[in-house]
Amino acid sequence: MQHFWVIGTDTDVGKTCVTTLLMRQLQLQGIRVTPYKPVQTGEVIEGGHTYYYDTTIYETYSLQSLARANLNDYSFKEPASPHFAAQLEGQQIDIQRILQQINRLQKMVDIVICEGAGGIFVPLDAKGEETFLDVIMQSQLPVVVVTRTKLGTINHTLLTLEVLKSRGIEVLGIAFNGDTGSAMERNNIETILQHHPKPYAVIPQYKEISKAMDHSITNTSLFERLYQYETKII
Numbered sequence: 001m002q003h004f005w006v007i008g009t010d011t012d013v014g015k016t017c018v019t020t021l022l023m024r025q026l027q028l029q030g031i032r033v034t035p036y037k038p039v040q041t042g043e044v045i046e047g048g049h050t051y052y053y054d055t056t057i058y059e060t061y062s063l064q065s066l067a068r069a070n071l072n073d074y075s076f077k078e079p080a081s082p083h084f085a086a087q088l089e090g091q092q093i094d095i096q097r098i099l100q101q102i103n104r105l106q107k108m109v110d111i112v113i114c115e116g117a118g119g120i121f122v123p124l125d126a127k128g129e130e131t132f133l134d135v136i137m138q139s140q141l142p143v144v145v146v147t148r149t150k151l152g153t154i155n156h157t158l159l160t161l162e163v164l165k166s167r168g169i170e171v172l173g174i175a176f177n178g179d180t181g182s183a184m185e186r187n188n189i190e191t192i193l194q195h196h197p198k199p200y201a202v203i204p205q206y207k208e209i210s211k212a213m214d215h216s217i218t219n220t221s222l223f224e225r226l227y228q229y230e231t232k233i234i
Contacts, residue, residue, distance in 0.1 A: 002111070002142075003102070003105075003106055003111055003112040003113070003114070003141055004111075004113060004114070004141050004142045004143060004144060004172055004226075005113075005114045005115070005116060005136055005139070005141055005142070005143040005144070006018055006019045006022065006113055006114070006115045006116065006143070006144050006146060006175075007115075007116040007119075007120055007132070007136065007143050007144070007145055007146065007160075008116060008118065008119060008145070008146045008147070009119060009145065009146070009147040009148070009153070009156040009157050009159075009160045010118065010119050010148075010156055011117075011118040011119070013146050013147055013148055013177060013178075014146055014148075014175075014177035014178060014203070015115050015116060015146050016037075016053065016054045016057050016058075016115060017057075017177065017203070017209060017212050018144070018146045018175045018177060018203065019035050019037075019058075019113050019115045020035065020057050020058060020061050020062075020209075020213065021203070021212065021213060021215065021217065022113060022144070022217075022223075022226065023035050023058070023061075023062060023113055024061055024062070024063055024213060025216070025217060025218055025223060026111060026226070026227070027062070027063040027064050028063065028218075029227060031110045031111055032064065032109040032110040032111070033064065033109060033110065033111045033112075033113060034066060034067075034070055034071070034105060034108070034109045034111075034112055034113070035058045035062075035066075035071060035112075035113045035114075035115060036070065036071060036072070036101065036102065036105055036112055036113065036114045036115070037054045037055055037058075037071060037072050037114075037115045037117075038072070038073050038074065038098040038101070038102075038114065038115075038117075038135070039072075039073070039074040039075075039076075039082045039093060039098075039117050039124070040052050040053075040054045040055060040072055040074070040075050040076075040117065041075075041076045041077075041078060041079055041080055041081075041082060041085040041117070042076075042077075042078070042079030042080075043075070043076075043077040052072070052075050054072075054115065055068070055071045055072050055075075057209065058071055059071070061209075061210075061213050070101075070105055070108070073097060073098060073101055074086065074091070074093055076088070076089055076091070077089070081118065081122055081123060082117050082118075082122060082123070082124050083122075083123040083124055083125055083126055083128070084126075086124075087126050092125065093124045093125065093130075095124065095130055095134065095135055095138065098135055099135070099138055099139060102114060102139055102141075114139070114141065116132045116136070117132060118132070119132075119160070120132055120133040120136065120160060120163060120164070121133060121163075133163070133167065136169060137167055137169065142169070142170035142171065142172045143164065143169060143170070143171055143172065144171075144172050144173055144174070144175060144222070144226075145157070145160060145161065145164070145171060145173075145174045145175070146174075146175045146177055147160070147174060147175070147176060147177070147192075148176075148177065148178055149176045149177070149178060149179040149180070149185040149188055149189060149202070150178070150184075150185060150188070151184070151188075153176075153188050153192070154188055154191055154192060157174070157192050158192065158195055158196070161192075161195070161196045171196070171198055172198075172199065172222075172225055172226060173198050173199035173200055173201070173221065173222035173225050173226070174192070174193075174196075174198050174199075174200040174201075174222070175200070175201050175203060175222060176189050176200060176201070176202045176203065177203045178203070178204075178205040179202050179203065179204050179205060180204070180205050181204070189202065199220075199221035199222045199224065199225040200220065200221060200222050201217040201220035201221070201222040201223060202220075203215060203217065
């Protein structure tokens with residue numbers, strides 16, 4: 001079975017939204033899918049109830065039953081880079097543990113969608129010797145890149161794509177998230193695709209994630225690539 005990462009050019013570009021959207025629309029095709037967020041940070045406290053946003057979104061919008069133990073390995077309270085959030089709690093992130101969990105999940109479902117944290121060079125240890133890019137490379141899985149459409153996205157996106165290319169990591173496509181339809185955003189998308197003509201999907205800006213979950217991307221070249229890729233192998 002083919003599994004993949006959803007990674008971002010930066011933090012807060014919408015990786016969780018895209019991961020959940022891809023999960024739902026692949027599930028609608030009858031494919032068994034589980035998302036997996038190896039490391040999440042930033043505990044949310046509301047009305048005496050504590051939770052983590054990313055895995056809660058998975059559980060809320062999945063069309064299939066998800067086992068909570070399969071969704072995450074490391075959760076840290078501080079909304080910070082994984083290495084620092086772990087350090088504050090006296091913990092260390094073990095890359096081998098993450099890779100073993102990915103391998104285990106691959107045997108359980110048709111597709112595992114692994115979601116990164118921040119950008120690809122986010123450090124996972126205090127010495128800065130291991131980053132999320134190292135995990136992606138060792139997993140030997142392809143990626144979907146999530147980026148913004150607004151000012152600054154050209155530089156961030158092209159830098160990310162060039163690094164992935166230099167490391168031999170396959171890019172299945174690009175998700176342009178938070179589009180408002182401006183002429184500048186359209187030009188940003190066109191410029192990025194001129195440099196890296198990949199399958200893509202443009203996801204509009206929504207004030208509520210529930211509205212985003214109703215947005216269909218099944219007619220986009222990104223989804224066609226993923227679905228054809230999966231059904232060919234399945």
